[in-house]
Amino acid sequence: MNCGTKFLLFSTTFLISCISLSGADWFCDSCEEKIRPIQQLLSRTLINNKQIELELHQCTTNIHISEIIEQKFMKLNEKLDKQPNTISQEFSKLSQLSQISIDKLSAIEKQQQSSHHRELNTITELQAKLYEKNKELKAKENECADLRNQLNAMKNVIKEKETQLIENEKRAKIVLEQKIKEKYDELKIIKSQKESEEEHNAKLEAKTQNLENQLSLYSTCCKTESCQTFGNSTNANIIQIPDSEPMKLSCNDVIAEPGWLVFQRRIDGHEDFNRNWTDYQMGFGNVEEEFFLGLEKLQQITKSEPHELYIQLEDYANEKSCAYYDRFEIGDADENYVLKSIGTYSGTAGNSLQENIEQQFSTYDHDNDSDEINCAKLLSGGWWYSNCGFSNLNGKYAKDIFWDEWRGYEYSLKSVIMMIRPKNNHH
Numbered sequence: 291m292n293c294g295t296k297f298l299l300f301s302t303t304f305l306i307s308c309i310s311l312s313g314a315d316w317f318c319d320s321c322e323e324k325i326r327p328i329q330q331l332l333s334r335t336l337i338n339n340k341q342i343e344l345e346l347h348q349c350t351t352n353i354h355i356s357e358i359i360e361q362k363f364m365k366l367n368e369k370l371d372k373q374p375n376t377i378s379q380e381f382s383k384l385s386q387l388s389q390i391s392i393d394k395l396s397a398i399e400k401q402q403q404s405s406h407h408r409e410l411n412t413i414t415e416l417q418a419k420l421y422e423k424n425k426e427l428k429a430k431e432n433e434c435a436d437l438r439n440q441l442n443a444m445k446n447v448i449k450e451k452e453t454q455l456i457e458n459e460k461r462a463k464i465v466l467e468q469k470i471k472e473k474y475d476e477l478k479i480i481k482s483q484k485e486s487e488e489e490h491n492a493k494l495e496a497k498t499q500n501l502e503n504q505l506s507l508y509s510t511c512c513k514t515e516s517c518q519t520f521g522n523s524t525n526a527n528i529i530q531i532p533d534s535e536p537m538k539l540s541c542n543d544v545i546a547e548p549g550w551l552v553f554q555r556r557i558d559g560h561e562d563f564n565r566n567w568t569d570y571q572m573g574f575g576n577v578e579e580e581f582f583l584g585l586e587k588l589q590q591i592t593k594s595e596p597h598e599l600y601i602q603l604e605d606y607a608n609e610k611s612c613a614y615y616d617r618f619e620i621g622d623a624d625e626n627y628v629l630k631s632i633g634t635y636s637g638t639a640g641n642s643l644q645e646n647i648e649q650q651f652s653t654y655d656h657d658n659d660s661d662e663i664n665c666a667k668l669l670s671g672g673w674w675y676s677n678c679g680f681s682n683l684n685g686k687y688a689k690d691i692f693w694d695e696w697r698g699y700e701y702s703l704k705s706v707i708m709m710i711r712p713k714n715n716h717h
Contacts, residue, residue, distance in 0.1 A: 517541030517551045517711065540577045542709060546600050546612070551591070553583035554708035559687025564670040567656040571623070582684065585627040585651060588710075589620050596713040599632060601683070603639050603693055604705040611639035611696050618710055626650035626658045629674040640695025642681040649674040683708065 517529065517539070529539045529551070540552040556563070561580035573584025591597070599618035604610045617633025628650045635641040650658035652675050654667040659675035666672055670686035680694045683706045691706060692699045 517543065517549050538577055539583070540581075542707070545602055545707065545709070546614075549711040550600060550709035551711060552577075552707060552709050553588055554683065554706065555580055556683065556687065556691060556703075556706040563672070563684045564686060565653065565672065567653045567672075570651065570653055570672040571627075585620070586623065589622055589627060592619055592710065593622075597710045598713045600709045600711075601637075601639070601643075602705075602707045602709075603696060603703055605697055605701070606704045608704075611637070611693075613637040613639040613641065613643065613693075615643065616713065620651075626652075626656070638696075639693055642693045642695045645676040645680045646674040649676045 528536050529541075540555070542550050542552050555575075557580055559580075561575045563582065565574060565582075570582065571585050573582055573587060575581025577583075597618050599615040601613045602610060603612070613635065614637045615632040615635055617631050619631040621628040621630055628648060629646055630648070632643055632647060635644065649660065651672060652658040652664075652666045653672040654664060654670075657664040657666065659665045659678070661675065661677045663678065665675035665678035668678060669675075669682050669690045671682065671684035671690065673682050673684050675682070679699055682690055682692055683703075685691045685702070687702070689702050691703045692701060693703065697703065
């Protein structure tokens, strides 16, 4: 459908609508049912009219565009009519330019061919030189390979020499160590022989000196058997113990009348009293300072005749106290030097030795006490222990020297002196 047809249809429809609307009252007042279809038709006609208006607007626009295109096409035809001469001229120019380009390309190609020929010659020359250099390099490589082989051979020789040298050093070291050991053993034997000779000589000298001392003692001591001969003395004197050789013993006639023989002294703790059984049996220390005479000597002295015992105690306030017993007697080694008797007590310190009667002497390596534990080991000293209590005058200094009835078992005394003397021979 063209635009004119659409316009005619639109006008007709519009006219019919107007007539229908204006004459509706006089056309059919009583036939409402007949009018309703017409009204529906009119509504559809209005909708169609709107669509026709849109299409008419589009047709108008298309007509305008067609006119513009036609004008441009006419102008283009006019230009095409004028173009043939111009195109011919341009084609001629292009042909000339093309010939010039061909000539230039030919010249460039010839130049490139000439340059390429020269480059080929240069490359050929360089290849020849490179070949010669390769030959020289290969020859050098062969020389280097020969030198490398020679170097490896020399390395192998050096390695063999080093191995031989190490083996030689090991053998030489072993031989040298053996010789050193032999010399050391020889020196050790010589030293041992020399030490044995020196020890033997020392023993001989000691025996000689001992014999000389004994001869001197026998010649000067007049065979004194107790400290009573020396009067008021606190010095060490030579005394003849029964069944023994004369020896230097400590006498004290100042503390408690004349004639007392000191067999134990504690004053400053420089002597260790935590000794084994043999030390307490044979004695130890310096008789002029701290010492213990020895159980064997003590038994030899007291077995020949009755002796009495005197003990002096001192605390750290310098207060002194004493304990006196009128019958002191101990057993022999087979009886472990048991404390057989102390007699009757008197004094100011209290009778803390009473519980020790009939107790054997004990040390840390000879546990002879009546307690389940080792009292000598616990209290660091040898003694006639009874349940580790009441008295211990040979304990560790400043710790375990106690006399229970004077200062208690927890108080360690400052000094102790224990002395004996024959009971019936003093004034």
